[in-house]
Amino acid sequence: MKIETQNLSWLDIPKSIWYFLEKDKKKSLFYFIVIVIAFFYDLVPAYIVGKMVDFFTGYTQGQSLSLFYFYVVFVGVTWIVASLIRLKSHKVLSIASKKARTRARVWGFERLTEFSLGWHNKENTGNKFQRIFTGAEAIEKWVLILRRDLLRIMANSVGVLIFFLFLDFKFISLVLIYALLFLYVEFSFGKKILRLSNDFNLSNQSAGGVYIESANNMLAVKALGAKDGLVSRVKDKETISRDLSIQKTTISNFKWQLLQFINGFSISIFLLIAGFASISNAITIGMVLVIFTYFSKLQTSLSEISNLHMDVIDLRSDLGNMMPIFKETEFIKTGNESFPKDWQKVEIKNGVMDYGSGQMGLKDFNLVLKRNTKTGIAGLSGSGKSTLAKIILGLYGLKTGTFKVGNKNYYSIAHNETLSNISVVLQETELFNLSLRDNITMMRVEDKELLDIAVEISNLDEVIGRLPEGLDAMIGEKGYMLSGGERQRLGIARAIYKNAPIIILDEATSSLDSETEGKIMEKLLGEYGKDKTFLIIAHRLGTLKYTDNIAVMERGKVVEEGSYDKLMNNQSSVFYRMNKEKKDEK
Structure with a gap:
C-alpha cells in the first residue's frame, strides 16, 4: 500500500x-x-x-x-x-x-x-x-x-x-x-x-x-x-x-x-x-x-x-x-452530544455499508435492539455479522440509512460517549503484555467488588489459581501464555468489568467447550445481565438459546426474525436449515 x-x-x-x-x-x-x-x-x-x-x-x-x-x-x-x-x-x-x-x-x-x-x-x-x-x-x-x-x-x-x-x-x-x-x-x-x-x-x-x-x-x-x-x-x-x-x-x-x-x-x-x-x-x-x-x-x-x-x-x-x-480527515463518524440515558431502543433502518473492496458489508439492513433484552444474530461466515458489531461500535459508518439511539441520531453522539456505554467481546481477544489484572481492568481505577464479579462470572478462578502470581501474573505478548478459551474468558471478564449498559458478544465463546459456555452464559445473562442489553453474535447456534429474539442474516441483511424455539420449530426457516447443516457436518 x-x-x-x-x-x-x-x-x-x-x-x-x-x-x-x-x-x-x-x-x-x-x-x-x-x-x-x-x-x-x-x-x-x-x-x-x-x-x-x-x-x-x-x-x-x-x-x-x-x-x-x-x-x-x-x-x-x-x-x-x-x-x-x-x-x-x-x-x-x-x-x-x-x-x-x-x-x-x-x-x-x-x-x-x-x-x-x-x-x-x-x-x-x-x-x-x-x-x-x-x-x-x-x-x-x-x-x-x-x-x-x-x-x-x-x-x-x-x-x-x-x-x-x-x-x-x-x-x-x-x-x-x-x-x-x-x-x-x-x-x-x-x-x-x-x-x-x-x-x-x-x-x-x-x-x-x-x-x-x-x-x-x-x-x-x-x-x-x-x-x-x-x-x-x-x-x-x-x-x-x-x-x-x-x-x-x-x-x-x-x-x-x-x-x-x-x-x-x-x-x-x-x-x-x-x-x-x-x-x-x-x-x-x-x-x-x-x-x-x-x-x-x-x-x-x-x-x-x-x-x-x-x-x-x-x-x-x-x-x-x-x-x-x-x-487526515478520515475519522470515525462522530458528534459531540451525550449518550441518551432514557433510550428504549437502538434502531438501524435501511442501513447500507460498503467496504469498497468487494467484501460484504450491509445492504438494506433493518434491526431493533430493545432495552434490557437479549438479541441474537445468526448467519453464515461473510453474512455481515461482525460488520454489524463494528458499525454499532462506531468503527465503520453507514453509507446510507438511519441509525438511532432512542430519538437521537447515533452519529450526533460523541464517540467516547458511545464507547462508555457499549462494551464488546470479540472472537479474537486482543491482549497486552501486562498482568492479568491490568488486562481485565484496562488500567482503569480498580473496583475490587466489580473485579471479583468479572472473575467469577467468566470462570477465571481456575486460571488465576494455577498462576503463581495470580491476578498479577504477566500473560506474555498477546497473551500467548493463555489458551484460546482462557483468552476469551479474559475478554468476557474485561467486558463485565467495564460494566456498560450495552454488551456485544461477537463469537465470544467460540473457543469454549459447551459446558463452560453454558456456565458463563447463565451467569452473564442472569442476575448480572438483567438490566443490560445484549447483542449476541454466534456461529455456534446453540449459544443463541439464551436470547429473547434472533435475527438471521444473509448477504448483509436480516432475512428472518423470531425466538429460538419459533425458528427451530419452523422447518422452512433459514435458521432451521443452518442448524440442520451443522448437525449433518458433525
Whole structure:
C-alpha cells in the first residue's frame, strides 16, 4: 500500500513546529528573538580586536592605555553576558522542544485511535508508528538546529552583509556573487538529495514496519518457522535503504568538491582586493583583519548551511511523512452530544455499508435492539455479522440509512460517549503484555467488588489459581501464555468489568467447550445481565438459546426474525436449515 506523505514547503516547517509548541509558543518566540540578538554579538569581538590592532599600530611610547583597557573590559564583560543569555535561551528552547516531541508522539497515537478502520487498513501498523516516531524526533531536532545553528548563521550572515555595505562596493559585490553562487550550487544539488531522502525514508519506514510487525508476532514467527523468510524480507528492505543512502553520499561528496573550489577561488580574490585597499589607505590594517575574519565567518556560515542542508532535508522529509496524520480527515463518524440515558431502543433502518473492496458489508439492513433484552444474530461466515458489531461500535459508518439511539441520531453522539456505554467481546481477544489484572481492568481505577464479579462470572478462578502470581501474573505478548478459551474468558471478564449498559458478544465463546459456555452464559445473562442489553453474535447456534429474539442474516441483511424455539420449530426457516447443516457436518 502506498504511504501518504506530504512534501512540506520550507514555510510549512515553522508552522508545523509552532503547532506542536502549543502552550510554549509565546515563551519560545521570545527566546528565539533573544537568542538571535545574542548571536549578532559574535561579530563584536572581531571588530574590537581590529580596533585594538589599529590602536597598537599607531601607539607611541607613553601614550595612555585607557582605550586598550576599555576594549579588554568591554569584550570580557559582554562575552559573559552574551554567553549567559545564550545558555538561558538554549535551556528554555531545549525544554520546549522536548515537550513538543512528546506532544507529537502522544497526539499522533491519539489521532490513530480516532481514524476509521478503513483508513487503518491502508497501511500497516509498523509504518504508521515509524512515521510518528521519526516525525516527533524531527520536531525536537528542528528546534535544536534552529537554536544552535540556523539562527546563528542567519544573524552572522546578515551582520556581515550589513558591515560590507558600508565599505567599498567591490567587497559587497564579491560577497553577494560568492554567496549567490554558493547557494545556487547547494540548492541545485539539494533537490536531488531531497528526492533520494524521501525515497530513503519511505524505504526505511517500510523496513521499520517489518521489524515491528515481526516483533509483535514473534510467537507465530517461531512456531511457523518463518524466520528465514522474514530475515530475507528485512534484508531486501535494508538493501534498498543502503543503496539509496550510498547514492546520497556520492552526490553530496561531489557537491562538496565543487563548493571547495568556489571557496578557494573566492578567498584569493577577496584577499587581493583587501590588500590593494590597505595599500591605498582606503582601510586600516586592523580593518583588513576584521574584513578577513568576517569573510571567513561568512564562508563558515555558508559551509555550515551546506552541512545542515543535508540534515534539514532529511528532517523535512521526516516531518512531511508525519504531518498527513495530523491533517487526515478520515475519522470515525462522530458528534459531540451525550449518550441518551432514557433510550428504549437502538434502531438501524435501511442501513447500507460498503467496504469498497468487494467484501460484504450491509445492504438494506433493518434491526431493533430493545432495552434490557437479549438479541441474537445468526448467519453464515461473510453474512455481515461482525460488520454489524463494528458499525454499532462506531468503527465503520453507514453509507446510507438511519441509525438511532432512542430519538437521537447515533452519529450526533460523541464517540467516547458511545464507547462508555457499549462494551464488546470479540472472537479474537486482543491482549497486552501486562498482568492479568491490568488486562481485565484496562488500567482503569480498580473496583475490587466489580473485579471479583468479572472473575467469577467468566470462570477465571481456575486460571488465576494455577498462576503463581495470580491476578498479577504477566500473560506474555498477546497473551500467548493463555489458551484460546482462557483468552476469551479474559475478554468476557474485561467486558463485565467495564460494566456498560450495552454488551456485544461477537463469537465470544467460540473457543469454549459447551459446558463452560453454558456456565458463563447463565451467569452473564442472569442476575448480572438483567438490566443490560445484549447483542449476541454466534456461529455456534446453540449459544443463541439464551436470547429473547434472533435475527438471521444473509448477504448483509436480516432475512428472518423470531425466538429460538419459533425458528427451530419452523422447518422452512433459514435458521432451521443452518442448524440442520451443522448437525449433518458433525
